[in-house]
Amino acid sequence: MKSAKILIVDDDELNQVILTKTLTPQYQVHCVNDAEAMFAWLEDNSVDLILLDIMMPGMDGYEALKQLKHDDRTQPIPVIIISANDSSGDEAKGLELGAMDYITKPFGSAIVRARVKNQLTIKQKNDLLEMLASIDGLTEIPNRRYFDEHFAREWRRSVRAGLPLSVLLIDIDYFKRYNDNYGHQKGDECLKKVASALVNNCQRGSDFIARYGGEEFVAVLPGSEEDTAMALANKLCRVIRELNIPHIDSPIAEHITISIGATTFNGDNNDSCEMALIENADKGMYQAKKAGRNGAVFHS
Numbered sequence: 001m002k003s004a005k006i007l008i009v010d011d012d013e014l015n016q017v018i019l020t021k022t023l024t025p026q027y028q029v030h031c032v033n034d035a036e037a038m039f040a041w042l043e044d045n046s047v048d049l050i051l052l053d054i055m056m057p058g059m060d061g062y063e064a065l066k067q068l069k070h071d072d073r074t075q076p077i078p079v080i081i082i083s084a085n086d087s088s089g090d091e092a093k094g095l096e097l098g099a100m101d102y103i104t105k106p107f108g109s110a111i112v113r114a115r116v117k118n119q120l121t122i123k124q125k126n127d128l129l130e131m132l133a134s135i136d137g138l139t140e141i142p143n144r145r146y147f148d149e150h151f152a153r154e155w156r157r158s159v160r161a162g163l164p165l166s167v168l169l170i171d172i173d174y175f176k177r178y179n180d181n182y183g184h185q186k187g188d189e190c191l192k193k194v195a196s197a198l199v200n201n202c203q204r205g206s207d208f209i210a211r212y213g214g215e216e217f218v219a220v221l222p223g224s225e226e227d228t229a230m231a232l233a234n235k236l237c238r239v240i241r242e243l244n245i246p247h248i249d250s251p252i253a254e255h256i257t258i259s260i261g262a263t264t265f266n267g268d269n270n271d272s273c274e275m276a277l278i279e280n281a282d283k284g285m286y287q288a289k290k291a292g293r294n295g296a297v298f299h300s
């Protein structure tokens with residue numbers, strides 16, 4: 001809870017100072033003067049709670065709240081309205097639009113602190129549930145649902161910043177034969193070992209690995225060009241070979257191997273879409289399988 005991030009949206013500097021002073025000992029606080037600055041800040045920063053003023057120059061707080069709740073990316077962020085409008089009609093309007101709480105000005109510090117704490121406690125529990133719903137039960141790495149959200153976010157970031165984004169599709173070779181020969185339980189153990197080796201061998205903090213489905217994994221590599229992506233793909237093939245998981249029924253090796261399809265979006269082509277990137281990686285995978293497996297192929 002200590003490191004929770006709170007965004008204060010208020011054009012009144014005195015309110016900003018008082019709220020910051022009230023919350024700073026416990027939380028990370030950032031202030032912006034209007035709704036436009038709030039949306040700009042949210043493009044690149046994660047926030048756990050928003051304290052939102054209603055009467056502001058430009059877009060007012062109600063409209064800002066409506067837009068926050070309309071966007072999947074900002075919808076889960078709890079909003080507390082802090083407003084000088086103290087009529088029950090105003091409060092009802094804010095709550096109906098999706099605010100979690102409503103504090104009227106002038107406010108007492110203890111009330112602000114208590115209400116913020118309540119909302120952050122609820123948020124923490126919701127985040128935990130969200131996390132549990134995003135993790136694959138077998139391998140304990142991010143699941144397909146988590147991947148879909150993460151990948152869409154990274155794609156937008158890459159288009160906006162004009163930065164490359166690489167994707168690796170990773171598939172265990174002859175895994176049906178492995179299951180048939182060693183049994184489904186051993187198959188599960190193998191999937192766990194492969195997943196953890198893949199996660200432990202991704203170099204950059206921004207690299208992301210998920211279970212794509214069955215015996216297939218996917219890596220999202222923000223900021224990585226073709227060379228870096230292929231270097232990582234080849235390294236992952238080697239790492240999995242070196243796990244030395246016996247697979248006597250594999251026609252190509254005595255141990256478990258993987259095939260990888262790789263592709264890169266260069267951040268400069270707005271015509272392509274995120275799904276085209278997956279399709280390209282899938283084509284690379286098909287070629288890697290056709291070329292004999294146990295290796296990586298880049299498809300642009």
Ligand SMILES: Nc1nc2c(ncn2[C@@H]2O[C@H](COP(=O)(O)OP(=O)(O)OP(=O)(O)O)[C@@H](O)[C@H]2O)c(=O)[nH]1
Pocket residue numbers: 138171172173174175176177179183184185186187188191213214215289293
């Ligand atoms: N043990 C176990 N097996 C799984 C799981 N998910 C998928 N599989 C198995 O993975 C196998 C995938 O087989 P295929 O798609 O035919 O591919 P493959 O045998 O790996 O052959 P190639 O990909 O062409 O090298 C199937 O037998 C699935 O039952 C799982 O959670 N646990």
